[in-house]
Amino acid sequence: MLLLALLAAADTLPADRPVAFVNVTVVTMDRPATLADQTVVVRDGRVAALGPAGRTAMPDGAVRIEGRGRWLIPGLAEMHAHIPPGQATREEIERVLFLYLANGITTVRGMLGAPQHLAIRDAAARGEIWSPRIVTSGPSVNGTSAPTPEAVARMVAEQHAAGYDFLKIHPGLSRATFDAMVAIADRLGMRFAGHVPADVGLDRALEARYATIDHLDGFAEWLLADDAPARGQPAFFFGVNYGGQLDLARIPEAVRRTRAAGTWMVPTQVLMENLAGTEAPEALAARPEMRFASASAKAQWTQQTNGFRSAPGVTAAGRADWLAMRQRLLKALHDGGVGILLGSDAPQVWNVSGFSVHRELQLYVQAGLSPREALATATVNVARFLGREAEGGTIAVGKRADLVLLRGDPLADIRRTAAIEGVMIGGRWLDRVALDARLEAIAAAMR
The missing domain is CATH 2.30.40.10 (Urease, subunit C, domain 1)
Structure with missing residues (x-):
């Protein structure tokens, strides 16, 4: 206390x-x-x-x-943030929100909402707590929470009535269930964002006009070469197992389709670098901001990193190729007129809330964006995306x-x-x- x-x-x-x-x-x-x-x-x-x-x-x-x-x-925005879930204490939630704020983040988009977050959102808007302004999804819409078209229709209607700002999509939705979700969300004027389920794919996601595709999900599958040995195998973690088998000549067409759809991208590049890069878990754990992460979190992240890098079909060369593709894709999307929003996915593997956005911005510059262009992803782009240009x-x-x-x-x-x-x-x-x-x-x- x-x-x-x-x-x-x-x-x-x-x-x-x-x-x-x-x-x-x-x-x-x-x-x-x-x-x-x-x-x-x-x-x-x-x-x-x-x-x-x-x-x-x-x-x-x-x-x-x-x-x-x-x-x-x-003020900056973190457009793929996580607020501690519903079972977390108020103190735990406010601790994470302050970490965002202390790093210059004055807006967060919570990507896994819970009923408790609605009251927190309103308290933050009234200035009653030290917190960024909050935009929050409802609870995850996925193959387990919404296994049928009827179930997803009820879920979307309930989240709209509760006052959540948008829907968060996770993997597992069938095509029929996804189509039902899109129909009712469009009727209610509720945006949806997040992952691209395997049964949906990038083309249908763009056709449905996702508000944002996060993690550049679905692109590795779309870029997989026709003669790739991995064709027919499911993508692991946004297609890292497809590294070395991607047809980069397809990127311009992917960019064209994405721009035509008006869908924005939230890349979360730093999360991918943390997991698929070459920095050892011991070095990641020694970052200065890790003093704000618990010992149990760091132990879990070490285990996740080691498991990721040794997963079936994942090689060091493939990881490097996949990371390079993501950076090239990010630059092409930006240059092709697709809106980019700053998002790192925190707190998550080696991403401490607030601190990770600065590492994310550095990766955008390494991809070829100018510092001003990178800063725009956290400021003016966010206001435009949220329809709040008159306010911020x-x-x-x-x-x-x-x-x-x-x-x-x-x-x-x-x-x-x-x-x-x-x-x-x-x-x-x-x-x-x-x-x-x-x-x-x-x-x-x-x-």
Whole structure:
């Protein structure tokens, strides 16, 4: 309960007191250039003024935050997040939500919802807890939870009535059940996202107009060469067992179909690198952020990683080829006009909530996106996808004050998104001292 008390403690800069970031460089994300030596005034949870420091007045009684040598960016989004499930305690849930927030994430899309998450979502929207804003799916729609068209119809109607934001699809749905789900979801105006069941396939998923396909699911199967030895064998973990047997000449057509469908991608590249890469579990466990993961989680992740790399049909060469294909596919999708949204899948194997998005962004740049293009996947793209461009995604007068102050220029080096000086959510400010105090309490709880 001590941790919960720390997380709920009154902030030193309440949202009803004006705040001014002075002499700061602003990365607005709605123009090519940054704005140097600016003053950004926040009042009542929104950006009230933005202009040159010498000509933009601070309101009386405003708290001054010195921004010289600092960069101000819009709050980031994690579009493949997990909030602890329904049996988790409120303290466990708020601990994970704070880890996201402390990493500059002011919006999360929860990809495995539970009834308890609806109340958490609403509490976060009211600013009652230290949390990003939450968009949440309902419970998983899969071959077990929805084995028949009749069962899926009931499930979709119940989730819509409960107020979930979208449907999360997992493997196992039959084609008939999937088609029934699409019909009722379309009738109710409820979006669906997630995995591409094997019986559905990429072409039908695109035809049905998924809101997002996560993990680049279904693409390895679509790219499998006609004469591949693995043809006829089921895909293992998004097709890693197809590595070395993929026809990359098919990528342009896959991109064309995806763009025509208007389906967005949430790549989760870092999860794939964690599992299929060459970094040993001992090195992964030594990452600095692992102090926020429990010993049991790290032991489980070690076992999962070793099991994955030694699974039937999975070879070191095949893994490397599969990872390279995913990076090439990501760049092609982006260049072909397909919308990309930042998502890492956390907490998950070696992905600590919040911290993993910075590793994900680095992989987008390694794939060939510019730092600005990578940053767009976490900011302006998300606002566009959610239909919230009037509220967020960029820094502009009238928009929500969901902001992150950095100690370096992320457009010069995307790694600087992790150099966080402070985070503002809805006008409430957490400086580095406040962030570290709460983070230390979480680390202590993991020991």
